[in-house]
Amino acid sequence: MIDDDSTEVEPLDPDAERLAIRKRAMDFLARREHAPAELAIKLAKRDHDRDTIATVLDELIDDGLLSESRYADAMVASRAARGIGPIRIRADLTAVKVSDFEIDRALEDAEVDWHALAEAVRRKRFGDEMPADFPAKAKQMRFLQRRGFDGDALQAAFED
Structure with missing residues (x-):
């Protein structure tokens, strides 16, 4: 007062x-x-x-009103829907101090096919055509890496 x-x-x-x-x-x-x-x-x-x-x-x-588990699930679902990969999602969750256990659980429970998601993100950004040369492929791979996809997902995105 x-x-x-x-x-x-x-x-x-x-x-x-x-x-x-x-x-x-x-x-x-x-x-x-x-x-x-x-x-x-x-x-x-x-x-x-x-x-x-x-x-x-x-x-x-x-009281069940605040939950690290629910937050991790919501972030994984939200970021995956926006085309973000598991490596970047893990980094984002770590930044807000979500436990490694909850991060692992949320990523496993997400039921996201990360390989298919990487392919869909590549197609949305660069079109259906596969890159014609190595510099074009490298550019697309760097894009997917920045989005948080690992090497296996990158390979899957470029398979015919």
Whole structure:
């Protein structure tokens, strides 16, 4: 609260702070799934107490409202639908501190044929024609590598 005589702000009582953090976290989660570490960073940017943020995130996890597993599944599905390969998806999930176990599980459970996806991405970008020479093929392979496809998927994309 701001007093009439000064511009100092009184700190919120702990329960009000916890409820404010929970409400803001729920607002973020209503828009899309978040990784716990990602949500903690967003909340910390709002000048909330880090210990209270950790407590609220633990409560959300216990309530089933925040899930690293659901986040990993959603990201794999979303990125695969956009033509992104498993190597880049793994890097993106690692960047938001999703555990290796959850990343492996989400990629295995995705039921995506990565070889067929690499071929479809190549065809969409470069057309049905196979590259005529090595420089053209190398260009297409670099494109697929940047998209996150491994060597096996690259070979599959160029098979007749």
